Amino acid sequence: MIVGRDRRSQRGSRIESANYRLFLVVAHGSSLGLVAHIGFIPLFLWLGVPVLAWFNVASVAVWALAKWLNVRGEHPWAIQLITIEVILHALLATALLGWASGFPHYLVTLVTFTMFNYRLRNALVALQAIAIVLLYAGLFHWTHAGGLMALPDATLAWLQFGNILISFLTLALVSFYFREASLQTVQSMAELAHTDQLTGLPNRRKLWERLEGEHLRSQHQDRPFVVIMADIDHFKAINDQHGHEAGDAVLCHVSELLKACLREQDTVGRWGGEEFLLILPQMSKQDGVRAAERMREAVAKSPLLRDGKGLSVTLSFGVDDCPPGADLDRCLRQADTALYQAKAEGRNRVLAAETG
Template identity: 40%
Template sequence: MQARHSNSLYKRDARPEFWQLSMRCCVLAGSIDVAFFFIFLWLGSPILAWINVISVAMYVCAYRAFVHRRNRLGFALIQTEVLVHAGLGTVLVGWESGFHYYLLMFIPALFVSTRARIAWILAAHLWIYYAGLYVLMWYMQPLQPISSNALLGVNIFNLTVVFCMFSYLALFYAITVTRAHTSLSRMAMTDSLTGLFNRRQIVALTEKLLARHHRCPTNLTLMLMDIDHFKQINDEYGHDVGDRVLVTVSQHLQSLMREQDFIGRWGGEEFLGVLPDTDLEQAAETAERLRKAIQVLEIDNDGKKIQVTLSIGITQYRADEVLSNAIARADYALYKGKSSGRNRVEAIQA
């Protein structure tokens, strides 16, 4: 039962950007129908004028449906309004009025709002409706014809509206795709909890540095850091507090490192720092500064202060060695530091 409910919520909330766009389209289309009301009153077509009043009411209802996340109802109201309005406008004024342009707006909307198979079926029905309306107007005259100049003006107005809406849709989808790509790239590169680089990304960045290192030899130091007694924090305060400790420590470590350095979450409570153009002595000074900063750090837990310490193992990269060997050496240095009492910096010569 709960699984079905969760699946229902997922379907209802799917493609949230599209439904937000639909709400904006309701406002835009309602505003256009208000303009049409006055246009057709001025042209002496009261039936078409009052049809737009009904259209505005339908867009208001559709907007409220989207606000309450009744997306299917909202889309059905928009679909009904456009189909009926386009058909009536064409039959009353003529094909040359351009009301049929609005039917084309449904083509991208169908494929975004429904599954592909259903979208193709609906698109086929839309084509039949569109073609049928076109053929119908070959054999009948408009029921409420307007002057040729007015007809041209209505056509240009409808063409302009549809042109602008298609342009807006294209821009919207381009921005949405770009944002989605950026978000996926960020998710692929960073740790979801701490916001630091994840293990895969920090290895990739280090490999790039090493490629440059081989072309132009320079100092590169690795720094493996571990929060002391972190399991006890989880056991005593719970994993939520443990996560808060991880986030706070990672933020402080990142803020204290140089701009050219980078740091990532290596796993669990371990962090890997990569320091380009840094020899072992300079790295030891940096590591000691980080250790002291974390030692005095206080993390609030409902009024109670939690303090943690950091053990750090550092080593310098050897020319032409495999990266995993250098990391293993830094890990051994970290192990030595923990074995010697924790809350200390231990270095191993390259």
């Protein structure tokens, strides 16, 4: 789980990836609420209900405050403010104009907002939702015959239609943005599960998925693919002499150089520690050796610049091909054996696995 300021949040806020769905829902819901309440001010003045016009002036301030709190990461407080405002607005408007005005229907939308308040326990959320439902039923019982102020039936009909329309639009928007945020969260979690956090490369789990997929494709197309094990030479010495921060920088530097040497269909990932695995589809072992040699030269000729000085980095490579139907574990073991033989023979070199 990512903790801290989310990359999608505004500067200075405390929005986190875990709460991003809630942020998005409240953000768009409060924007719609602001527009609706601003529109109610002239409407109630035109209808001759100044008390509701002034109430909506205060409501605009409350919704603006809720929007600001949401941006600051205080989503539960924003929800509570919205909840209180909607309840008071529904009570006052329905008492004055009656059930036929359509204002009680905003309580239906409010139940959805209540469910998003993660600071409340499930029991409290359920109680609050039940209380809203009972309030809705109570308003129907006491105001279905009319409110304290009489408005023409035609005016009430249009008012009811508009309120129902806004209520359904709010529910639709809340559902849509919650769905969008949920999909983004699922995608982010999938990326975290398959990505090395330091280098941004596929991790060991993702590389196994790629290997299995390439293994199936090679059988279907009857063409081999190449696996290459690459390991940073003297990586422990780099950490010991220059610190782990320098070691991390070397890993990122090498990752970028390897990616730059690959074709679009190739894959490079962090296999573990300072070791990388490369998967090169539709390639023979000889072509794989040549590709590894190009990568070796690219890394050796590109020192990492730190504090105005160049830190030389080299890689050793072990190469093997995987013919259609070959055992994946065996191919990886042979590439790994070739890698360690390259290390034993002096490092900064490419060796191919022995055939058979």
